Amino acid sequence: MVTLSGPLDGLIVADFSRVLAGPFATQQLADLGATVVKVESPGGDETRSWAPPERDGVSTYYLGINRNKFDVVLDFRDEGDRATALELARRADIVIENFKPGGLAKFGLDYDSVAAVNPAVLYASISGFGSAGGASLPGYDLIVQAMSGLMSLTGSPDGPAYRSGVSVFDVMTGMQATIGLLAALEHRHRTGEGQHIEVNLLSTALAAMANHSSTYVAGGSVPFRMGNAHPSLFPYEPLPASDGEIVVVAANDGQFTRLAEALGRPELADDPRFARTEDRNRNRELLRPELVAALAGHTIAEWFDILTEAGIACGPINTIDGGVALAERLGLEPVVEVGEGERAVPVIRNPIRFSRTPARYDSPPPTLGEHDELVRAWLAGPASASIAPTPGGNRG
Numbered sequence: 001m002v003t004l005s006g007p008l009d010g011l012i013v014a015d016f017s018r019v020l021a022g023p024f025a026t027q028q029l030a031d032l033g034a035t036v037v038k039v040e041s042p043g044g045d046e047t048r049s050w051a052p053p054e055r056d057g058v059s060t061y062y063l064g065i066n067r068n069k070f071d072v073v074l075d076f077r078d079e080g081d082r083a084t085a086l087e088l089a090r091r092a093d094i095v096i097e098n099f100k101p102g103g104l105a106k107f108g109l110d111y112d113s114v115a116a117v118n119p120a121v122l123y124a125s126i127s128g129f130g131s132a133g134g135a136s137l138p139g140y141d142l143i144v145q146a147m148s149g150l151m152s153l154t155g156s157p158d159g160p161a162y163r164s165g166v167s168v169f170d171v172m173t174g175m176q177a178t179i180g181l182l183a184a185l186e187h188r189h190r191t192g193e194g195q196h197i198e199v200n201l202l203s204t205a206l207a208a209m210a211n212h213s214s215t216y217v218a219g220g221s222v223p224f225r226m227g228n229a230h231p232s233l234f235p236y237e238p239l240p241a242s243d244g245e246i247v248v249v250a251a252n253d254g255q256f257t258r259l260a261e262a263l264g265r266p267e268l269a270d271d272p273r274f275a276r277t278e279d280r281n282r283n284r285e286l287l288r289p290e291l292v293a294a295l296a297g298h299t300i301a302e303w304f305d306i307l308t309e310a311g312i313a314c315g316p317i318n319t320i321d322g323g324v325a326l327a328e329r330l331g332l333e334p335v336v337e338v339g340e341g342e343r344a345v346p347v348i349r350n351p352i353r354f355s356r357t358p359a360r361y362d363s364p365p366p367t368l369g370e371h372d373e374l375v376r377a378w379l380a381g382p383a384s385a386s387i388a389p390t391p392g393g394n395r396g
Contacts, residue, residue: 006033007357011185013037014088015069016097016109018045020141020167021126021201023065024174026096029181030068031350031359035387037088037375038069041076044368055345063345063365067338070387071366072375076107087379089114094181095123098139101131111196120194122184124177130200139201141167148205149223153212156227173204233277234284235259238317239291243299248291249313253277262310263294339364 011034015026023038023045030036038045045066051059074081086108089095095114097104104110111123125131128139137143142163145151150168151161180197188194206213211232212223223231230236235256238245250256253269253276260268268274268290273283280287295303300316307314318326327334337344338361350359378387 005357006031006360007354009033009357011035011093012091013094013096014085014092015039016085016095016099016104017126018098019047020065020170021174021177022096022098023047024171025124025126025177025181026069027065027067028174028178028350029094031361032352033357033360034094036069037092037371038066038071038366039074039085039088040071040368042073044073048368058365064347066365067345067347068360068362069366070371070375071369072372073369076104076109082107082109084376084379085109086114086117088375089121090117091379091383092118093120093122093185095121096126096177096181097124098126100138101125101127101135115194115196118194120188120192122181122188122194122197124181124197124199126173126177127198127200129202131198134200134202141170141201144169144201144205148202148209149212150205150209153209153223153225155225157225159225161225169201169205169208172208173199173201176204229284232281234280234287235291239288239295241295241298241300241303245317246295246300246303247315247317248295248307250280251277251313255312256280258310259307259312262307262312263291265290265294336361338362 008029011029013026013029013034013036015022015036015038017023017026018040026036026038045062047062047065048059050061053060055063072084074085076082076085089109097109102110105113111121111125114121114123126139128134128144129137145154145163145168146161148169151163154164155162176199177197180199184195184197215221215223215231228237233249233251235248235250238247248259250259256274256277257266257269260266268287272279274280274287298306304314304316316322324334332349334349335346336349337346339345343364345364347361349361352359374387378385
């Protein structure tokens with residue numbers, strides 16, 4: 001299989017997933033050089049129609065997670081298309097799917113069926129609640145945010161629970177799938193063995209809540225909603241300047257000393273009520289008004305310059321456009337274009353930087369069935385045959 005160079009050059013990925021977690025994972029693999037064939041049902045990935053917002057009639061949701069992929073439409077209810085899908089899985093190094101657990105067995109495309117014809121396959125299954133007692137539960141990110149406990153931590157202490165503004169567990173589960181596959185790939189390099197990798201949103205959620213999960217399982221306490229405050233650090237939250245809020249962080253005693261000096265209140269660092277991290281944490285309601293009074297003397301922009309110069313982490317609360325603009329000012333080049341001419345689409349750059357094998361941005365998210373003839377012809381030919389790389393693009 002011929003692909004453009006990259007750290008995963010030469011790997012073939014059969015993408016039987018849809019919506020977010022799976023496509024996010026396969027886009028990561030595609031960016032890093034793998035040849036990804038996205039398999040869609042005749043109706044297509046439903047995120048194609050999740051609009052507005054859209055660009056040229058295509059959902060920006062879909063556009064954000066499907067670049068660098070071939071696309072073929074296969075109806076698993078059709079015997080010929082099932083055979084084509086199995087042949088794709090037979091040739092693949094990696095298969096990723098996010099059907100309900102066991103959902104592909106009736107089509108002969110589950111792990112056992114694929115491993116029977118491709119013993120070295122690395123087969124990743126993504127679900128909401130695992131393949132045991134939660135196998136029948138639908139795996140929506142919002143449901144997992146609610147049931148995992150995350151929503152109980154999000155929002156004001158005296159207000160309702162809120163979901164995160166991003167489908168955090170879908171994205172994180174996609175990352176976990178990618179990590180698991182790369183670890184399994186190294187195992188295969190050493191042993192020649194394939195294996196089944198399972199990830200689910202609930203397990204990802206419990207792991208991702210990190211210190212909050214540990215508060216319960218190791219400390220026996222149930223965390224609670226604190227708005228923008230941190231349970232173990234203060235200050236570590238937005239505080240009001242003269243024209244709005246600025247996030248201020250002093251995560252250790254040295255940082256707090258520098259903060260107190262920058263605010264013109266050096267005596268705060270010597271006050272025994274605030275001298276140590278645990279003191280500031282316990283006495284935050286006494287310290288907060290002192291900080292608020294000091295911050296009232298300057299604007300957000302002025303404090304950003306003052307505190308940054310003093311080595312204090314701080315920042316305004318931006319909207320997404322502000323975040324992109326910040327990355328541009330910092331030289332991170334956050335936006336790249338994939339494709340050329342009318343098909344060119346601006347996308348967010350892959351966050352991983354390689355000194356030798358950079359991520360690729362070769363082709364825009366495909367139209368439904370864009371590569372049907374190409375993929376079917378390749379799969380109908382000898383296994384040694386190659387599929388042409390997707391057209392156009394640039395690297396960065």
